Amino acid sequence: MSNELIKRMMTSIILFIVAIFCILINKIIFLIAVFMTAYLCFSEWCNINYKFFSGQFWNYFLIRGLGLFYLLFPFILGAFFLRGNSFESALFFIIVLCICICSDTGGYVFGNIIGGKKLTKISPNKTISGSIGSFIFSILPIFLIDLQNYIDINFDFSLKNILFCLIISLTCQLGDLFISYFKRLNKVKNTGSILPGHGGLLDRIDGIIFAIPTASILKLSQIF
Numbered sequence: 001m002s003n004e005l006i007k008r009m010m011t012s013i014i015l016f017i018v019a020i021f022c023i024l025i026n027k028i029i030f031l032i033a034v035f036m037t038a039y040l041c042f043s044e045w046c047n048i049n050y051k052f053f054s055g056q057f058w059n060y061f062l063i064r065g066l067g068l069f070y071l072l073f074p075f076i077l078g079a080f081f082l083r084g085n086s087f088e089s090a091l092f093f094i095i096v097l098c099i100c101i102c103s104d105t106g107g108y109v110f111g112n113i114i115g116g117k118k119l120t121k122i123s124p125n126k127t128i129s130g131s132i133g134s135f136i137f138s139i140l141p142i143f144l145i146d147l148q149n150y151i152d153i154n155f156d157f158s159l160k161n162i163l164f165c166l167i168i169s170l171t172c173q174l175g176d177l178f179i180s181y182f183k184r185l186n187k188v189k190n191t192g193s194i195l196p197g198h199g200g201l202l203d204r205i206d207g208i209i210f211a212i213p214t215a216s217i218l219k220l221s222q223i224f
Helices: 003-025 027-053 057-083 087-113 128-138 142-151 159-185 201-221
Strands: none
Touching (some): 057 087, 128 159, 142 159
């Protein structure tokens, strides 16, 4: 196992533990954590794009406008809707995070072990095998969804749950590609250096930022 993978895994575990703590312990702490996360991600977004778009109209529209629309509003609103006021809602939020983490891990593992044909020119490191690995690994937390039957939530171990996991995995991958496009455009490898093995915070949760609003919409639709 490479040092890079070990760093990546340890960082993910620590972030996940901190996230669970913030979700479960107190709504005020959750509120602070969400806004701090959004602020840090928004700052990284502005930093990677500012030099390229500096002095242009796009500097204000794309960096700040798209950043606010992409990072702040959907993520913050989606996070608060998913968290809700009950333990069941908090558990649902944690399950979504588990799916995102498993999806990201699957892509990294399959992409490095199998490799193969590139998925897109947007991100040369992304492979078709990595994308497939993301979908496969995203299904792993499905037993947590099944556990919700024991606390009276309308979930069952079925094709619907598998489809839910796959949709979340897809949005995670789209979020990853979205940020990768702008990193490639600005010729930067990472959005920052705050997280060992990942780079910036936005590098780590780019997929989650897409997945949270998606999960909120799916929950609101009551399809799943």
